[in-house]
Amino acid sequence: MFRLEKRPTPSKFWLYATPPVAVILTMIAGGILFAAMGKNPFEVIRTIFWDPIFGEFAFYLRGQLLVKAGPLILIAIGLALGFRAGIWNIGAEGQYIMGAIFGAAVGLAVFPTESRWIFPVMVVAGAFGGWLWAMIPAILKTRFNTNEILVSLMLVYVAETILAKASTGFLKNPEGMGFPGSRNFSSYPAAQNGFLYEPLGLHWGGVAALVTAVLAYILLTRHQAGFQIKLAGQAPRAARFHGVSPARLVVMCMGISGALAGLAGMFEVTGPAGQISIDFNTGYGFTAIIVAFLGRLNPLGIVLAGFLMALTYVGGEMASTNLGLPDAAIQVFQGMLLFFLLAVDVLTNYRFRLAVGAH
Amino acid sequence: MKRRTLLASAAMGLMLASGAFAQGMDKVKACFVYVGPIGDGGWTYQHHQGALAVQEAYGDKVEIQYQENVPEGADAERVLTQMALGGCNIIFTTSFGYMDPTNAVAAKFPDVKFEHATGFKREYPNVSTYNARFYEGRAVQGHIAGKMTKSNKIGYIGSFPIPEVIMGINSYYLHAKKANPNVELSVVWAFTWFDPAKEADAAKALIDQGVDVIASHTDSTAPLAEAAKTNGAVIGFGQASDMAEYKDGPRVSSIIDNWAPYYVKRVGALLDGTYAQQDAWEGIAGGEVEIGEITDKVPAEVKAEAEALRDSIAAGTYHPFTGPINKQDGSPWLAEGATAPDGDLLGMNFFVEGIVGDIPQ
């Protein structure tokens, strides 16, 4: 029998080797699944992993990777700060929605004024909306010791109802023939988050994601607050001795993650999505939780994890349309990839030893 | 700007390669974008049936591609672009929320035909829109409901307060009222298109309040299943698909979204070169709205009346919204004998006189 043995120090080799190993294992397992469904496994896997980056239409799809990864990275970095401190914000989806609503509302309120100040104000409003929505669980946690998992999750559903109300009521496009949905920002240049550099899919949201990743990295490695966050997560009692106020930490971490999720929503609604609609949110807030852990709660890791997730979405879509795979098969494949990534990660900190005799 | 030209030329190249010219084509690649899974048993399932009918009708001359579960917004735009790049000649986008992405992508691929369901924007010559006059079916249901109710309370489970749904509620109510002046309508908003458990709860709430005929504008069979638990006291209608499995139970009729005739027609037009941009809004007459078999639970004379109503709508001799009709607040909408202009219907955001309760705004 094999047994696990903890390494004295994390393995540098496996730290970098586990993701490729996991991807290869997923290709094998996924290949078997696709073959069982009567598809050519090599073709499917090439379509998912190769074509979006190097295939015939990569000139378009490469840009889409950042469009898809941007919000995931932005949200995941905020969540990771909280997760490191042991603060469980599960409701980023709701904060994302509120950021979009706040940002869009400011822009639509001044329609059709053209001023270069509009977009920056909308950015602030979006961050504020997400921050505000995250402050509800934060304040309830610090004032009444109410569990933030429940409150933040329940507020997602409340935000979805507000979103439905916004798109059928207060933000409805007055020229939309009574249909739900706001005006489209693509026809309102002052408030539009257009592409800065299209071949890379770069818009302000992507810029914000990458800048935030760098800032978060600096915060965690160089700054006092980063030290407090890590300490609070690893040794809450020691943190208190060091003068870390748990309440302040909750407010700070929830605030940052809420504001970043709000920003993501705001950039999405004014850019790629274009408008507030009933089904505006597509689960970025939940997927970002996976991304945060896949990236090992490390900002730079999150950037890579975000791109990997984006690749499975974009490539998965291609496999689905072009090769006639059911969307469910892609979901299963994504699940497998995550399972393998999470499982082989064990090799970073542990090694398998052949156990001789009884333990 | 740069990408636009790049994309356009790439598409051009593909077009030339596949020999796609205005004067008919040897082979058409028809692509479908779905908002849900094809196994949803309702909206998307019916669209996919239409896609399969196209395959059936033209065999080797068409190739079908589809993508399920496409979120509205940025993802739709990407899927559409992929499809257009990948050589689709005609792309059907089957949900209202795809309206802006459809037009945005259509601008970049002038040689690909785009067909958007249930919207109104045709910003480019290669965008057509299509919809079905579901309210015609609601009129038939309303008549049956008015005749069949014993408690004089009928119910309607709405999804979201959008014109499409409001139109249906109004039509249902007007014809129930015509058949039975004492009828009262209760509307429940589920605020979801699809949540079987919640739909069942909504149906239960209606039943508990004495409602004995239920129509629904959400996607699952849950309301019928709930009605089935009353041992025949409550009846309902199939929505989107026939829901024939409840024929021996509460389902007395149904509205079937039948997209097949339209899809077959449009792909056919592309094949023989007669394709042109249009705004199609077909109903019972065009075969897009089918009234599912009215079961024996409905007395023969009511059945005959309902079928006569259906036929008069199909023949164009009767419009379900024919005046005099007042709005809920009593202000006049349609004068005696006037019929509703399509523009009024498409943007409908008011209840007609007699319906109690507000539309969430």
Next chain:
Amino acid sequence: MDIGGINPVILIATLMASAVPILMAALGETVVERAGVLNLGVEGMMVIGALGGFVVAVHTGSPVLGFIGGAVCGAALSLIFAALTQIFLANQVATGLALTLFGLGVSSLGGQGYNGIKPPPTGQLLPDFLADLPVVGPIVFGHDWMVYFSILMTAVLWWVLKSTRIGLIIRAVGESHEAAHALGYKVNRIRLMCIAFGGAMAGIGGAYVSLARVPQWVDGITAGAGWIALAIVVFASWKPWRVLIGAYLFGGITVLQLNLQVAGSGIPVEYLSMAPYLITILVLVIMSAGRRGKANGAPASLGQNFHASR
């Protein structure tokens, strides 16, 4: 006896049935979390259970076998989670979320061809003359057997966790896995069994949706019930009877808001549809405010993996 056009007897009878899926899944998750494991994959296990239960019931014609099938499928899926978190020591939060994704995908693949079929009915347990009694009839006697089973399970779990040796071990593992290990308990093995139990319960909850609540199979039929179940566990401070209260409260407000709409209460619909979530938060705030300063009852090792170094 109507209040504002709503009959409270019918309301209570309805909420008892509509709360069953959430209740079963939340009870299972309570045991899992009491053992120190946070499995966020409840939704995935429920939807697999919904499909498994449906398929078995349709092929055997027996709803009872269906529920057993749902339990087996839910447990089987949870074993993936168990293997990853207990053997490979993978992060529980991420694994749970991945499990939901995987479960939704597998159920959708496996469910092809089962649309539009009616499963055998899950019947009322007690004879009609009892169910027809006024007031107590609908509330106490008029249900299908799963409603009674869910209440029974609440009582059993309460008893097991509180007063049995098994319960003591589970709680010990969840509070301090180091100490439990030092006492000679196989922490990971105990957790693995708890996870499988949680999976089975979630599977039964899911099967109730596809066999009794809605009787049909469609993709994604559980539509987020697993998330609510997770919230209810927290709401209940990891105590079985409070799980029941939480599930009934949530189910009750959901049913009530729909009834209020039908009855024409005049309260704007959007506030009504937010109400279940807001009121759940409000009640939790009131409950936790009373215990200010004290821990909120979460098992101390919740979400942490354990590796025996010796």
